[in-house]
Amino acid sequence: MKLRLDQIKKTLGNRLVLDGISLDVSQGEMICLIGASGSGKSTLLRCINLLEPLDDGAIWLDGHDIATPGLDPQPVRQKIGIVFQSYNLFPHMTALENVLLAPRRITKKSRADLMPHVGELFERFGLSQHMDQYPDQLSGGQQQRVAIVRALAMKPEIMLFDEITSALDPELVGEVLEVLKALKREGMTMILATHEMTFARDVGNRVCFLDRGRILEQGPPEQVFNTPKEPRTRDFLARVLNRG
Amino acid sequence: MTTPSSGLTRRQEYERRQRRRSLVIAGSSTALIILAIVLLVPLAPGWERVQNSFFNAEVFAKSFPKLLSAFLVDVAIFAWSAPLIAILGLAIALARDVRNPVLYPLRLFGMVYTDVFRGVPVVLVVYLIGFGIPGLGLPRPWNSPYIWGTVALVLTYSAYVAEIFRSGIESVHASQRSAALSLGLSSSDSMRFVVLPQAIRRVIPAQMNMLIALQKDVALLSFIGPVEIFRQAGVFKSLLANFTPYVVAALIFLVITVPTTRLADHLISKQNRARS
Numbered sequence: 102m103k104l105r106l107d108q109i110k111k112t113l114g115n116r117l118v119l120d121g122i123s124l125d126v127s128q129g130e131m132i133c134l135i136g137a138s139g140s141g142k143s144t145l146l147r148c149i150n151l152l153e154p155l156d157d158g159a160i161w162l163d164g165h166d167i168a169t170p171g172l173d174p175q176p177v178r179q180k181i182g183i184v185f186q187s188y189n190l191f192p193h194m195t196a197l198e199n200v201l202l203a204p205r206r207i208t209k210k211s212r213a214d215l216m217p218h219v220g221e222l223f224e225r226f227g228l229s230q231h232m233d234q235y236p237d238q239l240s241g242g243q244q245q246r247v248a249i250v251r252a253l254a255m256k257p258e259i260m261l262f263d264e265i266t267s268a269l270d271p272e273l274v275g276e277v278l279e280v281l282k283a284l285k286r287e288g289m290t291m292i293l294a295t296h297e298m299t300f301a302r303d304v305g306n307r308v309c310f311l312d313r314g315r316i317l318e319q320g321p322p323e324q325v326f327n328t329p330k331e332p333r334t335r336d337f338l339a340r341v342l343n344r345g
Numbered sequence: 346m347t348t349p350s351s352g353l354t355r356r357q358e359y360e361r362r363q364r365r366r367s368l369v370i371a372g373s374s375t376a377l378i379i380l381a382i383v384l385l386v387p388l389a390p391g392w393e394r395v396q397n398s399f400f401n402a403e404v405f406a407k408s409f410p411k412l413l414s415a416f417l418v419d420v421a422i423f424a425w426s427a428p429l430i431a432i433l434g435l436a437i438a439l440a441r442d443v444r445n446p447v448l449y450p451l452r453l454f455g456m457v458y459t460d461v462f463r464g465v466p467v468v469l470v471v472y473l474i475g476f477g478i479p480g481l482g483l484p485r486p487w488n489s490p491y492i493w494g495t496v497a498l499v500l501t502y503s504a505y506v507a508e509i510f511r512s513g514i515e516s517v518h519a520s521q522r523s524a525a526l527s528l529g530l531s532s533s534d535s536m537r538f539v540v541l542p543q544a545i546r547r548v549i550p551a552q553m554n555m556l557i558a559l560q561k562d563v564a565l566l567s568f569i570g571p572v573e574i575f576r577q578a579g580v581f582k583s584l585l586a587n588f589t590p591y592v593v594a595a596l597i598f599l600v601i602t603v604p605t606t607r608l609a610d611h612l613i614s615k616q617n618r619a620r621s
Contacts, residue, residue, distance in 0.1 A: 150527050179529035189524035193542050202538055203528035255528055 102161075103128045103290050104149075104259060109158035109168075111141075111148055111314075118144045120314035121158070126259075129288040131281075133301035133322070136311035137337060142294035143186075145311070146261045149292070150183045162259075179207060182252030183261040186268050188244045190236040196247045197223075197232040200254045207255070215254075222250045226280055242273030249280055260284065262293035278304075298341055302326050310334045397587075404589040408581045412590060415577035416597050419563045422495050422573070426563075427556060429499045434506030439536070441511060455507070462504035468565050471497040475569035490570035498566070502559055509551045513544035550616060553609035557602055564598075574598075 104126040111119040118141050126132055134142045147153040149160060151167065151174040160168040167177045190199050200222070204215050223229045226246045236244050245265055252260060262281065266274045278300050284291060285304060295301055301308055302322045309319040310331070318331045329335045353361065386392060440448075440455035462470065474497040479488040486492070517540045525535035567576035574594050581590035 147523075152523050152527060174526075175529050175531060178527055183527045185520065185524065187520060189520045191521065191524070191539050191543075193546065203525075203530055206531075206534050206538070207529055251528065 105161040107159040110156045111144055112156055118314050122316055128290055130290055130306045131285050132292045133305035133308045134294045134311055135308060140311040141314040142311055143263050146263045146294055150181050150261055151177055179255050180257055181259045182255060182257035184248050184252055184265050186264040188248045190244055190248055192236050195233050195235055200251045204254050219254055222253055226250055241269045242276045245277050246280055259290045264294050266297060399588045399592055401587055401589040404585050404587045405593055408590040408593055412574055412577055412593050415572060416574040418571060418573040422563045423560055426495050426499050430502045430506055433503035435510055437503055437507035438510035459504045459507055462501050467501050467562055470501050471565050471569060494566035494569050506555055509548050513548035514540060516547055517543045550609055550613040557605050560602055
């Protein structure tokens, strides 16, 4: 088991956002979290990356509970990358500077030492000619791919994706989803919150339906999409699938 | 659709006519007002006296060179206090943001500091520090009011500048900090490389305004000794029994402050355009 979530609870304000989430994630697995806005998908991902402290429960990564209160979150975050819906690139840095910042500060390696790996990442995701551009000179799809490269540059063991295509124009969604497919082929362990149902069905290993801070139903995509057991899952799927 | 012979669209033709019209109106109304002032003000009963004591060409010529060199004192005080203010202001702003309990005294200091120095009139701080500290009987050159007056300005302005930096830091969206932290950067690195550079860029126009205010407040040091332009003008006033030196001093200030004000306004509007 790569990652195990054990009864995670989280309140924001006085709203219970995560109400006892448990989930086992194997090495190389792609988990797709689906569910309505406010069902807790984003908060769950932010908790796994330790951007939000848990109220209760544990997160086991390679046998260590990374959610132990008071633990230094920095080494954990280096192992778990996250990409956000709104890209969150640093606007005052070029694409390359965005990507190099964390590896340079954390590994203390020189730019020359890092360039082979980083250059290859840019190359692989078709961004080589955009290295020296600033985020506002890039399209949404390019920005999001740079954000993915930035997270990958830290050589994480797990990647979290928080609705990374939701802010994109429809014609740009494809190029970002291609990146996810490539990562899956390479065996990256991934958890993504997504509204791309077709993608979840075709590419995901497992789909979890979140509802009011709980995993109401989970299983292989064909099972969850074709024969959902819970009425609330059926309702949700009927609403999102009929739309497009 | 036919295009007019001038090569302009109908819309452009119309806008050009409108522009010409407003130019003519603005020009003639301004000319009218200036004419009225020039003709009417000299009709006032005391005009001759005022003209003689405020706009005296002879006094102007006599006092100008010395006032200009006295202004260099203002420039010098300004030039070495501005960088100190920037550094101290930034340090205070950052001190108010520390979360480590060990450093709590620093945070408390930052809070008290900004409250105290923003709460007391600049001229009072100048008096208290400029007269008080040399009064301790320090050896030369440490008893110079020139030094302690400048220290007073630095302390006061740092408090305001710190608040502006802090508002800049707070204006950077939390998601930027999240993104930096999520990569495994420490919180001080996130501040230094991600938040601060953006914050500083955003507050440059506001800090320019502080710079302009500082240029003028240097004249407050005249109260405690250094012979800068305002004090020099006072000397001339007593000597020549004429107020023209003050007008000269005001003009010299304007030569410096108007361009800086314009630059600040330009930066602000550029930033507003970039945001919208």
